[in-house]
Every structure is written in structure tokens, then in C-alpha cells.
Amino acid sequence: MKSTSIVAGNLVMLALLAPPAGAVEVFLNGVQITGARDQVIDKAKVVLDKNGNVHISAPDYKVREVGATSTTPTPPPAAPATSADLHNKYFVVTEIPRPRATGYQVQVMVNNKFLRTLGDDVTQYVLELNNYLKEGTNTVSFRALRPAGKAAQSTQASDYFSVVLGEGKVSADGTLTIDNVLGEFKVTAIDRGEKAQTFTITAR
Known part of the structure; x- marks a missing residue:
């Protein structure tokens, strides 16, 4: 049976994954932890x-699957938070019309440091980058890959996983508006193998 290990500093907590059918899904830093308990x-x-x-963003934590075998490369350590005081807000926003159709996961890297893995389980995920950018020139990279044993559930190019990088703002009611698209990375259900792209942006 597979279990999830959530690590914070030297503290390791284990919980069996046994989500009931139709339950709300829970993600920690882009990794599904549905069914995790006593955390x-x-x-x-x-x-x-x-x-x-439910999407939980907690930079001090990481998730490991115990008892699962995978040939997917382990990403490097997460990017450290920065102290840059930026005027603009920068976001990564996913768009997935049909969840799980492509079978892809997308790793996000900022200035060559791994930040997060985004799954194709939900139609949209929003990730703010300001804590990981420095003032001036930065690189934001996306790497799409299918985990071992996972395949696309569609044969249509119209089923895609799009990741938009842009400047935007969040209104008082929590609505995010992207004012300036800085780049878009996209894979489809008919793509094969790994895909990657890097964008260079100037953070202000």
C-alpha cells in the first residue's frame, strides 16, 4: 500500500492514502495528498x-511517496525564497480543459532552481512567483513529462495542458487578472516524450 511522507525540516509524518470515492482532492505544493491524515x-x-x-502552498514542506516505484527523475531541491521587493506581481496559471487527459506533469523552475510540479488533475492552478524572483533578469522554465506508468487518456490534440506566465493582479474578491502574458508553454495529449521551454523575463 502506498503512503505519503510530508517532510518539514527534520519532522517526518506518515499517513496512508485511502481517499473515498468522489472525495475532494487535496494538493500540497502541486502534489496530490488526498487521504493524508493527522498532519x-x-x-x-x-x-x-x-x-x-484544496491547494495548499507551503514552501517549507515537501512530499514523498513511500512504497511507490517510479523511474521519473527526482527534481532538484526547491528554489529558496527571495527578499526582492517587486512592484509587479508575477504568476504561473495552468489551463486544462479536460483533467487527466494529457497524462503530463509540468515542473516549474525559477533561475534553474526547481519550484513545483503541477499536475493535470484540475482545470486551473495558480502559482505566484514573486517570492522566488529577483529584481531584474530571471528565467522561468517549464518541463513536461509523463510519470512512469501514466499515459494520456485522449488521442485528441484539442486536449491540452497550457501554462501561462504573466504579470497580473488580484482583486479584492480574489479574482486574478493577467495583464501582460510573458510566455506560454503547452503540451497536448498526442505529444510524446519530454517537452521543455525557458522564458527570460525582467521582474520589476
Whole structure:
């Protein structure tokens, strides 16, 4: 049976994954942890998407699957937070018309440091980058790959996984508006193998 290990500093917490059918899905730093129990996650940002799924962003934590075998390369350590005081807000926003259709995951890297893995399980995921950018020139890279044993559930190019990088703002009611698209990375259900692209942006 597979279990999930959530690591914060030297503290390791284990919980069996046994989600009931039709349950709301829970993600920690882009990794699904639905069914994890007896966990306390401090200093976290929680976002509920339009499907009711819960997205928890907690830079001090990482997730490991115990007992699962995979040939997917392990990403490098997460990018450290920066102290840059930027005037603009920078975001990565996913768009997935049909969740799980492509079978892809997309790794996000900022200035060659791994930040997060975004799955294709939800129609939209929003990731703010300001804590990881420095003032001036930065690189934001996307790497799409299918985990071992996972295949596309569609044969249509119209089923895609799009990742938009842009400047934007969040209104008082929580609505995000992207004012300036700085780049778009896209893979489809008919793509094969790994895909990658890097964008150079100037953070202000």
C-alpha cells in the first residue's frame, strides 16, 4: 500500500492514502495528498479551486511517496525564497480543459532552481512567483513529462495542458487578472516524450 511522507525540516509524518470515492482532492505544493491524515502544516496558503479541490502552498514542506516505484527523475531541491521587493506581481496559471487527459506533469523552475510540479488533475492552478524572483533578469522554465506508468487518456490534440506566465493582479474578491502574458508553454495529449521551454523575463 502506498503512503505519503510530508517532510518539514527534520519532522517526518506518515499517513496512508485511502481517499473515498468522489472525495475532494487535496494538493500540497502541486502534489496530490488526498487521504493524508493527522498532519499539521504551518505557514501555508490555501486555495480552493472552482471544483472544490484544496491547494495548499507551503514552501517549507515537501512530499514523498513511500512504497511507490517510479523511474521519473527526482527534481532538484526547491528554489529558496527571495527578499526582492517587486512592484509587479508575477504568476504561473495552468489551463486544462479536460483533467487527466494529457497524462503530463509540468515542473516549474525559477533561475534553474526547481519550484513545483503541477499536475493535470484540475482545470486551473495558480502559482505566484514573486517570492522566488529577483529584481531584474530571471528565467522561468517549464518541463513536461509523463510519470512512469501514466499515459494520456485522449488521442485528441484539442486536449491540452497550457501554462501561462504573466504579470497580473488580484482583486479584492480574489479574482486574478493577467495583464501582460510573458510566455506560454503547452503540451497536448498526442505529444510524446519530454517537452521543455525557458522564458527570460525582467521582474520589476
